[in-house]
Amino acid sequence: MAIVGAIISTLSKSPQTRTGAGLSASFAFRNLAIMRCHRQYTMARVNPSGVEFTVPTLVLSNWKEKSLEAIRSEPALRACQLSDDGAVIALLMTFAPPGCSSLEIFQRGASLRRRWTRDGHVKDQEASDYFIHPKVKDLLLDETRVGDALKSYQSTQFCLGSHAAFADQFRLKLPADVKLFWSYTAMVLTCGAIPWKSLTPVKIDYYALNRCLHHTVTGFTGNVDQLPDHVRLEIASSLVEASRLPYPELRLKWPSPAPLLSEPSDELLGSASPGSPVPAKHTLDHSLSDRAGKRAKSRTNKSTWNEARGPYEERGEKARDTSYHEIWYCKHCDSTKKPNSITTNLSRARKHLRDFHGIRVIEHVERSDLKKQQHGTITDLFGRQEERQASRDLTEEKYLANAINIPAFEEALARLLAVRNIAHTFIEYPEFHAVILSCNYMARDVLLRSRRAVPKLLKKTFAQHKQGLVKKLHNSLSSMVHFTIDMWTSSEQKAAYQAIVVHFVDAETRGVAQALLSLREFKGSHNGKLQAKAFLEVVEEYDLRGKVGYFTMDNHDANDAMLDDIAKEIDGLDPVARRLRCSGHIMNLIVQAFLFRSKAKKIQDDEREGIDEAIYNDFKAEIGRALPRDNDTRWNSWFRLIDVAIENRAKFMDWIQENHAKIEKDALDHNDWNELGDIHAFLQVFHQISVRQGRENTLDEVLSHMDFLHHHFTRTKNRAFSGPRFYARFHVAWLKFEKYYQLTEQAPVYVTGILLHPALRKSYLSEQWKRNPAWVSNAVKAVRKIWSTDYKSYQLPDEQQEKEQELDEFDRWRQKVYSTASEVKDEFDRFIYGSQRGYPALHIAQARSQLKRLQGDYEAAHKVLNTHSQESDVEPTAPSAIRNFADGLIAIQRCLNCLQRDEISTAIESLRAWVPGPTPMAAAVMFQSILLHAKCLRFRGQFLESQTQLTKLRKVEDKNPDLDFEEYRRDWAYESAASLIEQVFPEEEAKQRLLKAEHRLHEELNRMKSKRITYPKDVPLRLLLAECFFAQEKYAKAEEICHNLTCELKFDRLHRQIILAKINHAKLLATTSADCLVPDECRSLRDKALAHWMEAGRLITSTSQNEGHSSLVVYLSLMNLFSYCEDNASQEARKSTGRSIERAQLGQSDQGVKYWIPGLMSWKKKLSLAEPLIDQRSKL
Structure with a gap:
């Protein structure tokens, strides 16, 4: 082997022998696995027209032994892995200009191939036999097999051989069929006219491909890193996911050229004649095991x-x-x-x-070689790994890593997400990662990679802060902590939310602090008993049973019941004396009574019926502004409306005079303006007080405000009224004010704020309540009781006691004599009867700071003031609790999702809050996210919410008219129709919903037909249309659609079989219920239904992704089909079908059941109809 390899290496250095050597090596090592057809090439140098370039020679050796059916059903092709037919199509299409037919593509490819092989000293006849293989020709000319892919190329004017079109398409999303035929061959041939620096045959790797891309993208010179992100993303996804090639490891330098056949294998592939310049036609026999071994992993x-x-x-x-x-x-x-x-x-x-x-196997799966190779390829293609490795400073990395404060980072991130109400997907944004890594590139391991980690982070941070808050509450400077409680009802969610805010004196800052302890949801009733239970749970959670002080709430009766129940559980708590009322709420009730009395809103609605929009627009143009809009919950809006009207009275009168004929019934006369003036003067005092109320409002001001309003009512009563209507308003408002003015007597703490104010004390009460001296004596008596019970026994601080111990005998005798001579021996009486000189009308916080400079005889009073000043700082207007509802339902759901709800609710709320930027790509992402959100809601059975999300897609489309959402319209129509079909309630609207879904599907199918988008992309919509017809009991139409469909995907075939089975099954039920039974027809329908159900079961069992739950649909239906003689089995089948529907709606089943919800719904209805027919089944 080594000797032959050396010979080939030597021969390959000569251009004249390079092609022959490469092909000879192919036959010499034809028994090697490296002869895989679409992954091996020899580079032959040719020189047509004096231009140097390289031409890959594709070795196709196993076409003779394979049938067209085998090629069509190749699993590799279906899994988007290039096989022989894909490589041939990509090769021939490389040489074809845009718009060519499949025949022209084939003829042009064969012609160019013959010319090139002739220049490379390869016989024309052999080249013709090689490329014009009958099976290749049939494959290329068969429109039903590859015509759709070729048409897609033609429709997009996309051709790999055209550099300009290639560059343009790279900047867009590649179609799915382009990815299917995207091959290593096509990529290399695209750059076929590029001179190579090395003429030695080499394995083309992605480093070489990176160099080719510099010349491929029109007008681009430089590194691939400079390409736009979406261009690089598409290149990477095409190379890594579609080609599935053995990627080389990262190399810091361009390797020296190596022979193509330098890595022999021991696997035998067959025999061939060594001298043949092209592969033999009958040499290779790829068995199933050889086929399976191609991946060699x-x-x-x-x-x-x-x-x-x-x-x-x-x-x-x-x-x-x-x-x-x-x-x-x-x-x-x-x-x-x-x-x-x-x-x-x-x-x-x-x-x-x-x-x-009983054997538990745990696999420790390491990162696969393919994953490592993909990672290396992408890094090699996009990054500057070589420069980074060369300039790597380990010492610097060590210091940067040590500088990262992980707890501080997690704390800051949790605060950012919670305080600013940011979607959890924020942590997945590449831009956020870029910001962090630009500050410290060693922080990569600190970043959270998934939004699913956010709820855990928030819960962890909440627990940490909760511990600190508990400690602060226990160490507070006061013996009691106080609460503001408010209830807010959501009209949309039909739920109520209770906010509990605690107020205390912080031991560290010595200032008044507040914190939100609870924000709980009440579904259904939220009476006083339930609210008390929730509050007591919070008290136990924070261990505050012994520190419960005063409560600030609105005037709802449920709050009184809540305090009664709380007092039963907490010893020493007086539900009447500890109950403070929201002064802002009281003010609103008084003014609402003055403005509207009892029939205000009905009158208002009647008056609005006759408003003319044209007159209003003319009025707004003449006056120069619109009147402030009134509000049902805040009376200040009415005051501002009247204020603007009086301010612009002259303009109003001129406009009324000009348009008197149009508004004669609603025109304001002189008496009306006088009444408006009296109303404005009366409400102005309330407006001034409401402006003063807020976060700094204290208890002493509450009682002083009420006294001032009493003075205002008395003064207004003595004035001449503008008419009887004003007097009626005034009387109703006075009754409402008098009610709550009397209720302040029930809470002595209001008077405590006055008596302990250095500028007010008892003199204020004597002056303001001199009309009724009994009020003063009763109030002082009630406050003295609090003093005697809780504070009179208070001991001075240890420091003050030490000073007393340092006094000599004379000083102690003099102190005793002076205190005996004093008329007032009680510290409380001494303070409230003391002089007010030198104490202006300060705010209670300023008064407290001055009291710190008083001498020892005020020390005990300072303790009482310091305690009751908290009660003063309990916000009488309760803005802290109401402020927690400012963000509405989003903030509440964010809190509950993070700490209480499940993951899918968190995912849905994240998709809902995600608002991308205004860029076109962000708009496309937003469109997809809303579509995904709607699908999630449909799977959960929230059909109305899903339809609401789908309506947002129209707005996104309208805001981005330059973008084409063509590829999402099919999914859009599918989700719209599926949501309408699956919605069951209300039943009386079912027919209308099904007709609407049918219209939507027909509309989309007609649009696709006009765009020449047909099979197989319209198959899911047609199957859903069949489901729609089945739900409408139009069995003939549903059956016709299913019979006319040819489904390629296994899931579509399964869906089709189930629809047909349900149709025949439903017909069988309908036949058995008829008056005249036809046994033959029943048996025929039963046999058809049984055949379809069995085929569906076979498809389910052969689906590798199935978890076993989808088969429940088929098996339950079979049980029902076989149960015509067994009543119990029929009933069990209906119950089990209902359970499967519930599981599917809750998302507890697998993907198959969730997609079949519409069929299950209609099928459950059909099965329920069979119940009264059990007696007739025996006749069959």
Whole structure:
């Protein structure tokens, strides 16, 4: 072998002997595996027209022994791996200009081949026999076999031989059929006119191909790295995924040329005459084992194969199945066959070993050679691996790796995703990775690679922060923590959400802090008892039972019931005294009562019925602006509306005078303007107070605001009203105000805020409530009770006690005498009766800072103030809880998805929140993502949501008129129709939905026909149309569609068989229910249904991707078919069919069942109709 190889190497150095040497080597080593037809080439130098270029010589040696049917059914061709026919088509199409027919392509290829081989000293006749092989000719001229692929080339004006068209198509998405015939041969022939630096025959590898691409892409000079990303992506996917060639390892330098046949093999392939310049026609005999051995890859899963035995030939067992898959035979099983004891699926083999023999096999699969080669190829093609390796600094990499703070990175990433409400797919964006790696290229291992890792990261970060928050709450400077609770109801989701916010004094910052503890969903009822249960769970979760303080809530009755239930579980909690009311909510109720009384909204709706849009537009143009829009939930919008009207009164009056005839019924007269002026003056005070309320609003201001409003009501009452309507409004508002003004007496903490304010104290109450002195005495008495119970026994800090111990005997005697002489001996009384001089009307936070500078006699009061100032800082308007609903349902679902819901819900919500950039490619990606989202929703049974997503596709298309979404329209139509067919409820609309789906499918099929897009791309739509007809009980039309279809894909054939089986089965049920029974017709229908069901079962068992659940559909139907004499079996069949439908809707079954949901739905209905006919089945 070595001697022959040396001789060939020597001969190959001469251009005159190069071709002969290469072909001689082919016959000398024809027994070597390296003679694989579409992966071996010899480079023969020819010189037509004085131009130097190379021509690959394709060696086709096994066409004689193979039939056309064998070529058509090659598994390699169906798996997008180039076989002989693909290589020939690619070779001949290389030389054909755009628009050529298949015959012209063949004739031109044969002519060029004869001319080239003649220049290469190869006989014309032999070249003609070689290329004009009858089987090759038949294959190329048979429109049913390769015509669709050739037409696709012609329609896109894409030809590998045309460099300009080649370059243009590279920048677009390659069609599927182009990828199918994409070959190593075509790539090399595309660059056939390029002079080679080396004339020695070499193996063309991807390094050489990289050099060829520099000349292939029109106008491009430089490295492939400079090509656009989508161009490089398509080149890589075509080379790596379609060609399936043995890729070379990365090389830092261009290797020295090596002979083509330098790596002989020991596999014998046959004999041939050594002197023949072309391969013999009858020499190679490729058996099934040779065919299967073409990949020549080592066996994986060795541990599983160690538990297998060889096939028993005497039993007729084979080593491989018809698809060339090696069969695994369990060596532990005897002649009795058990499930999966004979299989080609190693996962099932391991399951068999575990279930029946107690053997647990764990495979440690390393990275395959093909994966390594692909990685090396892509790196070689795109990256600058050589420069990176040459300039690699290990010390620098070490320091950069050590500089990465992984916990800090995870914390920052979690905050970014949660705070900014970013989709989880963000971590998969290449741009995000580029930003991180541009700062530190050693951070590659830190980056999360999948969005599925985000919920775990958020949960981990949440747990860490939760521990810190629990610690802060326990170490707070106050004895109690306080809560703001609000409930928000979603009209779309028909669910309610409860937000619980805690307020406390942080021991580190000594400032008031707040935190959201819970955001829980209530499905259905959310009464006070359920809300109390949820709150108590939060209290137990954070261990706050002994620190529960005051509650700020709105005025809903359910909140009173909630506090009553909480008080039953927490000792010492007074549900009335601890309940604070949202002052903003109270203000809104008072003003709503003033504006609308009881019939406001009905009147408003009646008035809006007569609005003329043209008059409104004319009004807006004349005035120069539109009136502020009113709002049902916020009264301030009405105040702003009236304010704008009064401000522009002159313009209003002029416009009304000009258009009085048009708006005579709605025109404002002088009395109306006077009433608006009175309403504006009355509401202006409320507006001023609402502006002052917010995050810094405290309890002392709540009571002072109420006192000011009481003053405002009294002053307005003494004024002359503009009319009786205003008086009625005023009276209703006064009653509402009086109700809540009286309720403040139930919570003494409101008065505490006044008494402990250095600028207010008891003097404020005496002045404001002098009309009723009993209010003052009762209020002070209630606050003194709180003081005596909780704070009077408070001990001064240790530091102050140490100062007392340092006093001498005289100082202690003087302190005792002075305190005895004082009229007020209680610290609380001393503070509230103290002087207000030097204390302006400060905010409570400013007052607290000044109190820190007081002397020791105020120390106890400072403690009380420090505690109740938290109660003051409990936001009376509850904006912190309401603010948690600002982002609506998205923020809530993001929180729940990350911590509570399953992965598929998280994936769907991520697709929903993903909004790509405005680039054309981003629009295409967005279109695909919405389509995928709609499909996911359909699989889960959320048909209305799926249809909503599909309507968004129209908007994406309208926003991108320059983009062509042609390749997605078929899937779009399929999803639209499937969603309509599968939707079951409401049943009364089923007929309308099915007709709409039928129209949608017909519309898309007609469009495809006009575009000359027919078989096999229209097969899924036609099968779905048959399902639609079956659901409408149009059996003849459904059966006609199925009989006229020729399905190539196994799944389509399976779908077709199931539809036909259901049609005959349904006819059988209908026949048995008829008055006049026809036994012969029944038996015929039964036999047909049985034949189709059995064929469907055979297809299911031969599907390698099936997990076993899809066969449930067939077996249940067979059970029903055989159960005409067995009532129990029929009932069990219907129940099992219903269970399979539920599993399919929940996504718990495999792909097959999920695709058959429409058939299952209609089939369940047919089976249910058979129930009252059990008695008649015996007649059959």
